[in-house]
Amino acid sequence: MQLQLKKYRLQLKHTFTISRESHDFQDSIVVGLSEDSVTGYGESTSNPYYNITQGSLENEINTVRNEIEKHEFTNPDNFYELLNSLELTNFAKCALDLAANDLYGKLLGKPLYKIWGTSSYKYPITNFTIGIADVDTMVAKMKEQPWPIYKIKLGTADDVALVTELRKHTDAIFRVDANCAWSAEETIQNSSALKDLGVEFIEQPLKASNWEGMRSVINASQLPIIADESCILPEDVSKCHGHFTGINIKLTKCGGLTPARKMITEARSLDLKVMVGCMTESSVGISAIAQLTPQLDYVDMDGALLLKEDIASGIQINADGSLIFPKTGGSGIHLL
Template identity: 70%
Template sequence: MKVSLKKYTLPLKHTFSISRESHDFQDSLIVALELHETTGYGEATSNPYYSITVESMMKEIKAIRKELEAFNFTTPEVFHQFLTGKGLTNFAVCALDLAAHDLYGKLQNKPLYQIWGTDIQTYPTTNYTIGIASIEKMVSKMKETPWPIYKIKLGTDDDVAIVRELRKHTDAVFRIDANCAWTFEETIHNAPLLKDLGVEFLEQPLKADDWSGMEKVMHKSVLPIIADESCIVETDVEKCGLHFNGINIKLTKCGGLTPALRMIKKAKEMGLKVMVGCMTESTVGISAIAQLLPQLDYVDMDGAMLLKKDIASGVEITKDGIVQFPKIAGSGVTLW
């Protein structure tokens, strides 16, 4: 099996700001796995919050390149089990796992959702993310991309006022993501005000390790609470069940589609709502997320929509939120 690695710097349409950082470009690693003249593609983006760079991921993968190329590939699950014993970060594992799933589907000549026995006739609509900026800029972004569901990034001194102003310009559903920036008191104060403004749920209002605070929030908030930074790997799902109403799974954080499938199953058994989110990936990563759509309650897969320039074809999202799945099998990715 041939392994290829390439770094891309993805330009964003607008400066993307959340409560802890801002950026105009997103560095991303694309992994290609080639077997029997068929190539599968995977992706993982850099992330300063988790101290991940493209260079660090490439170094990890290059260190085991000979083992990867000698590996007798059969299924993504067996490959993932092999990877977890190599001491890689989950981000590096994710890029390899996504490539393995795309490769496997292409070798089977079936899209992944079909291999998993799911039907794409019904699926949730992705939200479109509005990063922190001046109110004028946030309104401008909404007008530029009219959408039925917006995820609003917050974490300022005037969060409710921002949402109140944005509400004047759209009837869309709002979802709020504070990225760990609020306190318990702020969350409980803001929740009823935001509910009256058409907010559907709150995502990760408190710090990731504030479990006691989150348990109190869940019992007192008038809005559902979805875990993000508190739900990284499979073992976090059960703990989140006592502190949140649902979880947001990130493929890069958990290590790819293989563990994400198990996390979805576990969350549903616990009665949690399930969301899968993106990390401003290109169409490579977004196409992998899209294969999970029939299994989800919510999805945040607008990463490629936020880019000024994409690097691949695959799943496409129309202006009315309809997902167009490619005719190519696997995740359906073709790198340009």
């Protein structure tokens, strides 16, 4: 197996702001794994919240290059056993695991969703994310990108007033994401007003460690509550039961498609709703997420739509949110 690494700085169309940070670009690492002249691709992005940089990803993957290139590749599960034996962050595992899954499907000539026994006939529509800004800017972004579902990033001085103003300009479904910025009391109070404003659910309102607060919220909220920062690893899924309505899985944070599929299975067993989200990846990462959509209740895979210029082809997202799945195997990724 041959390993290739490519570094990219992905320029965003607009400054993207959440409750704790703003950025105009996203650093990304794309991994290529090749076997028999076939290459699978995977991606992971930098993330200051988790102390992940492009340089740290490059260094740790290069550190285990020999072990990876000596590996006798048979399937992604076998390859993930190797990854678990190495000292890698989940972000690095994600890029390698996505590449291994894409490679496996390409070698078999089948898309991953078919290999997993699912169908592309039914899938949730992705939301389009509107980052925090002044009201006029947020409205302008919605008008620039008409969409059936918007995720509104919150954490301002008056979030309900902000959503009230945005609602005047669209009939689209709203989802809101406070990125840990609220208290339990705020969440309970906001949930009633936001429900009246056509909000579908609230994502991660409290700090990730505030399980006691989440218990009080889930018992009193007028809206479903989806875990994000509180649900990173497979072992976190069971903790979310009784504290959240559902979970938002991020491939970069959990370590790729392989652990994500286990998280989906466990969440279903606990009657939790399942969402998969993105971290402003290019179509390399987004195309991998798309293969999971038949198994999901909600999806946030708008990362490539937020970029000025994409670096790959794969899944196509139409203006109405519908998908055109690649005909090639794996995740169907090709670098441009």
